[in-house]
Amino acid sequence: MLSNRSWLLSALIIFSAGRFDALAASSAANDEWPAYGNDGGGTRHSPLTQINPGNIKDLKIAWVYQTGEGVSESRAGKKAAFEATPILVDGTLFFSTPFNRVIALDPLSGKEKWRFEPNIDTSGNFSEVTSRGVSTWSGKDGRRRIYLGTIDARLIALDARTGQRCKDFGKGGEVDLTKDVRFISRGDYQVTSPPAVIGNLLIVGSAIADNRGVKLERGVVRAYDAKSGKLQWSWDPIPTDKNDPARKTWEGESAANTGGANAWSIISVDPERDLVFVPTGSPSPDFYGGERRGHNLYANSVVALHAKTGKLLWHFQAVHHDLWDYDVASQPTLVTVKRNGSAIPAVAVGTKVGHVFILDRMTGRPLFPVEERAVPQSDVPGEAAAATQPFPTLPPPLVPQKLTPEDAWGPTEADCDWCRERIKALRSEGAFTPPSLGGSILFPGNIGGMHWGGASYDPARGLLIANVNRIATVVKLIPRTEYEAAIKSEGHRLSGEYGPQRGTPYGMYREFLLSPSGTPCNAPPWGELVALDVNTGALKWRTPLGMIPRFPQFPKSTEWGSVNLGGSITTAGGLIFAGAAMDTWLRAFDIETGKEIWKAELPASAQATPMSYEAGGKQYIVIAAGGHGKLGTKLGDYVVAFSLN
Numbered sequence: 001m002l003s004n005r006s007w008l009l010s011a012l013i014i015f016s017a018g019r020f021d022a023l024a025a026s027s028a029a030n031d032e033w034p035a036y037g038n039d040g041g042g043t044r045h046s047p048l049t050q051i052n053p054g055n056i057k058d059l060k061i062a063w064v065y066q067t068g069e070g071v072s073e074s075r076a077g078k079k080a081a082f083e084a085t086p087i088l089v090d091g092t093l094f095f096s097t098p099f100n101r102v103i104a105l106d107p108l109s110g111k112e113k114w115r116f117e118p119n120i121d122t123s124g125n126f127s128e129v130t131s132r133g134v135s136t137w138s139g140k141d142g143r144r145r146i147y148l149g150t151i152d153a154r155l156i157a158l159d160a161r162t163g164q165r166c167k168d169f170g171k172g173g174e175v176d177l178t179k180d181v182r183f184i185s186r187g188d189y190q191v192t193s194p195p196a197v198i199g200n201l202l203i204v205g206s207a208i209a210d211n212r213g214v215k216l217e218r219g220v221v222r223a224y225d226a227k228s229g230k231l232q233w234s235w236d237p238i239p240t241d242k243n244d245p246a247r248k249t250w251e252g253e254s255a256a257n258t259g260g261a262n263a264w265s266i267i268s269v270d271p272e273r274d275l276v277f278v279p280t281g282s283p284s285p286d287f288y289g290g291e292r293r294g295h296n297l298y299a300n301s302v303v304a305l306h307a308k309t310g311k312l313l314w315h316f317q318a319v320h321h322d323l324w325d326y327d328v329a330s331q332p333t334l335v336t337v338k339r340n341g342s343a344i345p346a347v348a349v350g351t352k353v354g355h356v357f358i359l360d361r362m363t364g365r366p367l368f369p370v371e372e373r374a375v376p377q378s379d380v381p382g383e384a385a386a387a388t389q390p391f392p393t394l395p396p397p398l399v400p401q402k403l404t405p406e407d408a409w410g411p412t413e414a415d416c417d418w419c420r421e422r423i424k425a426l427r428s429e430g431a432f433t434p435p436s437l438g439g440s441i442l443f444p445g446n447i448g449g450m451h452w453g454g455a456s457y458d459p460a461r462g463l464l465i466a467n468v469n470r471i472a473t474v475v476k477l478i479p480r481t482e483y484e485a486a487i488k489s490e491g492h493r494l495s496g497e498y499g500p501q502r503g504t505p506y507g508m509y510r511e512f513l514l515s516p517s518g519t520p521c522n523a524p525p526w527g528e529l530v531a532l533d534v535n536t537g538a539l540k541w542r543t544p545l546g547m548i549p550r551f552p553q554f555p556k557s558t559e560w561g562s563v564n565l566g567g568s569i570t571t572a573g574g575l576i577f578a579g580a581a582m583d584t585w586l587r588a589f590d591i592e593t594g595k596e597i598w599k600a601e602l603p604a605s606a607q608a609t610p611m612s613y614e615a616g617g618k619q620y621i622v623i624a625a626g627g628h629g630k631l632g633t634k635l636g637d638y639v640v641a642f643s644l645n
Contacts (some may be wrong), residue, residue, distance in 0.1 A: 031614035033088045036133050036194050038611070040269040041334025044456035044569045046612040050619035052573035053590055055644060056598045062620060062643040063110030064603070069097045069637050076122055081130040081607055082626020083192075083452075083566065086639065088613040089136050090144060090160065095624065095639065096131040096194075100150045104163060107615040110641055114163035118150055126151050126187045127209035129629070132266070132452075132608075135194040135202070136160065137226040145169075145226070147202055149191025153177040155204055155224065170229030177204065180234070181217045182259065185209075189217045196267040196276065198307045200226045203276050205263030210284040211499030211508060214291045219262025221278055223310060233310030237261040237280045237298040246297035246315075254292040260284035261299035265452050266331035268347070270361065275313065276305045277334075277347055281327030285501040286446075287435045287475055287508045288323070290382035295320040302332050302349045302357075304364060314364030318351045320386035323378070323434050324475075325446035326352045330454035335464065337367055338535045348457070348464055348534060350450035353431060354399035356464070357392050358534060368394040368537050375432035380477055382505055385434045394537030398450065398530050399470045400522070401431035403443040403513075409523040410515045411554045419521035422513065426474060435475040437506075441513060443522070445473025453567035453580055453609060457534075458591060464532040465568050465576055465591070467545055470561075471520045472513040483507035519551060525561030527581060529568065531594060541594035546581020565628060567609035579606025579623050582633050586610070586623055586642070604636025618643045 030047075037044045051059060070077065076099075086095035086105075092113060093105040102116040129151060138144040144160035155177055157169035165173025183189060188209035196203040201223045208217050223232040238261050239246040247255055261283045268277040283292050283299045298312075300319040305312060319326045330350040337344045337358060345361040358367045372388040405423045410416035427433050428441035435442075448469040455466040474496075478486050486509065487498055496511025513521045520526055525544035533540055544561035551557040566580035576589040584605050588598040607628040612621050621642045627635035 033086070033611045033613050034136060035087060035197070036085050036135070036266055037331060040196065040198065040271060042266060042268045042331040042454065043333060043459065044567065044609065045458055046569060046571040048571055048612055048614055048619045049573040050614070051571065051575065051621065051644060053575065053597055056575065056588055058645045059598060059600070059621070059642050060645055061600070062641045065105055065110040065112070065639040067097050067101065067103060067637040067639070069099060069101060076124060076126050076129050077629070079126065079129040079629045080635070081628040081630065082624045082637070083130045083608050084133045084624050085609045085611050086622055086624070087134060087136060088611070092160065093622070094134050094136070094146050094160070096134050096148055098129045098131060098626070100131050100148060102134060102146060102148055102158060102163065105639070107613060107620065110639070116158055116163045118148070118156060120150065120152055124152070124187050126190065128190055128192050128207055130192050132192060133194045135197050137197050137202070139227055147195050149193065149195055149204060151190045151192065152186050153189050153191060155191070155195065155202070155229070157229065168228065175224060175229045177206070181206070181220050184217055188212060192264060193266050196269050197226065198269040198271050198276060201232060201307060202226050203267050203269070205267055205278070207264035208260050208262045208284070210260040210282060211286050211501060212284070213500060213502030214259070214284055215257050215503055216259030216284045218259050219280065221263050223307070235305055235310045237263070237303065238283065239297070249295040249297045251293035254294070258283045258292045261296070264327070265329050266454070268332045268334060269307065270334060273362065274307045275361070276307050277332040278303045278305060279328035279330065279332055282322040282325055285499065285504065285508070286322070286325040287499070288380070288383060288477060288501055288504045288506050289321050290384070291504055293384045295386060296322065300326060300328060302328055302347065302359070316349065316357060316359055316364045318349060318355065318357060318390065319353070320389055323385060324432070324442050329448070329452045330450045333455050333457050333464065334361065335457050335534045336459065338462065346534070348455065350455055350466055352444060352446065352449040352451065354397040354401060354444055354449035354468060355392055356395045356398065356532060358537070366392065368392055376429040376434060378434040379436060380434070380506070383434065389432050395532050396539060398466060398468045399444050401443060403428050403441055403472050403522050407523065408521055410521065411517055411519055411551070415515035415517050415519065419515050422521065435477050435508070437477050437479070439474050439476040441472050442475055443472040444469060445471055445512065446510070447471065447563065451565060453565060456568045456570045456576070458570040460572065461591065462533055462535045463540065463591065464534050465570055466530050466532065467564050467568055467578060467580055468528050468530055469563050470522065470526050470528065471563055472522050473510055474513050475508065475510045477506040477508055480505050480507065524559070527561040527564040529576070529578060529589060529594065531591070543589065543594040543596065545578065546583050546585065546587070549583050563631070565607040565631060569610050569612060571612060577610045577621055579608060579610065579625070582631065584634055600642065602640055603638045605633035607631060607633060
């Protein structure tokens with residue numbers, strides 16, 4: 001998902017499209033924030049209007065809470081990323097820390113009500129040390145529960161009033177998720193996103209470290225009874241049934257051997273249509289597919305499943321035969337498209353390539369034409385890249401997709417010259433240039449385009465708001481006979497990441513394409529906020545997002561935008577709130593123009609998505625500010641709430 005690069009690492013309803021959209025509007029028309037994206041469709045939109053462009057100058061810190069979770073308590077702490085978005089139900093805020101502690105706060109004061117200790121082995125070697133939040137469900141008995149997926153692969157149910165385990169859930173309050181997935185390594189098989197809740201079901205995916213090799217854990221998506229924890233169904237994104245038509249997209253027995261294709265990001269639900277929308281990732285490993293030739297359905301897709309049964313309704317593959325780590329990392333966003341006087345229920349799928357596919361929610365049919373276009377072919381022995389890839393004709397790409405020597409950029413003439421020569425020496429043939437033995441430029445790289453921060457959606461305006469990255473990655477395949485020597489000779493380098501890709505003829509090395517001064521070799525902005533009209537497919541505006549605070553020697557660096565992880569929210573007050581950048585600011589933007597109109601400094605960086613609620617007659621904006629170990633931003637353990645004076 002991320003490499004170890006030193007500095008980079010050191011979205012009022014006007015039209016109702018069926019009962020779900022009415023339900024979403026109704027759910028949002030209160031003072032709570034009951035799910036990660038506020039509603040199960042991931043709109044991340046607040047109906048609150050108290051804070052608006054006219055008074056935002058008076059927005060101040062209301063309270064600050066510290067979790068006490070020290071980032072230096074173990075080697076795993078160096079990877080920690082505080083990516084959680086709190087939820088608010090029944091007058092209490094609930095959130096999780098990177099090490100899966102669950103904390104309940106008073107929303108008015110920020111004072112702690114209780115905390116739950118999951119007893120994570122913090123000395124363990126975890127691929128990711130993060131938790132994007134918790135989920136909630138209340139049964140017929142009125143007993144509210146809080147659910148947590150852990151980095152050591154457990155699903156835990158807690159009593160919302162006390163923080164104690166619900167003993168009638170699973171075994172002693174938890175379910176072991178390592179069963180029936182071809183489990184290999186606990187630290188490499190994890191849950192980093194909150195379970196989706198639909199009816200009486202919890203839908204759970206997994207995060208898998210997929211550069212280890214071919215035969216890894218399988219990315220099985222599972223549904224559990226919210227009260228008992230009993231497994232109700234499971235769905236494997238790599239087709240196991242030889243009668244499944246998708247099986248033909250896997251050459252030979254590769255569907256049986258390959259792992260991954262897992263849903264590590266946020267899963268969306270449509271309760272009224274009994275649908276679950278699953279975003280899937282790359283099959284293993286990421287950068288060589290010779291052991292899994294074919295299009296590899298249902299990897300790199302958004303898949304609609306019937307919630308009650310787990311049966312497939314439709315699928316849409318955003319990337320064929322992934323060779324670039326182009327997981328569908330963003331939560332599918334349920335939107336409404338107005339066309340010819342009708343309101344069409346749709347789902348917007350954002351990708352790391354910078355594409356946004358807008359699909360009919362019931363059929364998966366693109367609402368704007370999608371073309372299969374020829375793409376560059378692999379010259380690596382044993383590989384067979386897909387001949388074409390899907391490109392939406394609308395919306396246009398959110399980021400550039402080709403980097404040539406003429407595009408080389410640097411803050412000094414020497415940097416620009418260096419970048420130009422470096423680009424000349426690498427394969428760089430536009431979107432979907434395959435990895436090579438001599439090195440290839442992936443532009444955009446594996447952090448996007450759109451990453452897990454995804455999009456927010458203002459239903460009244462029909463605007464999808466996405467924060468995107470614009471930075472190139474260099475990927476080089478290393479013959480197996482040379483791989484160990486390469487690690488030993490270059491193991492001191494901090495600039496990138498090696499991946500063994502066991503079971504293939506090649507290991508892998510990747511790094512971000514940076515100048516000697518440490519700046520990207522492509523022109524800024526390197527991070528942007530983009531507004532997209534879902535009805536027309538047109539881009540309304542775009543604006544730089546944040547800054548990288550490592551270039552104070554360059555006066556214009558404040559205008560260059562920042563690599564970012566985390567998302568935005570929209571409000572009915574006409575505002576967008578976003579942190580995400582590598583600096584330490586929470587920002588607000590006017591949704592009509594994209595102009596930044598407010599910012600406040602945080603005690604640490606905020607690689608997280610904010611949320612909003614009303615309590616005691618005041619609207620609050622809350623964000624986790626704890627930084628990101630791999631991104632190399634300022635670390636901390638803060639939850640910060642803002643309100644008007």
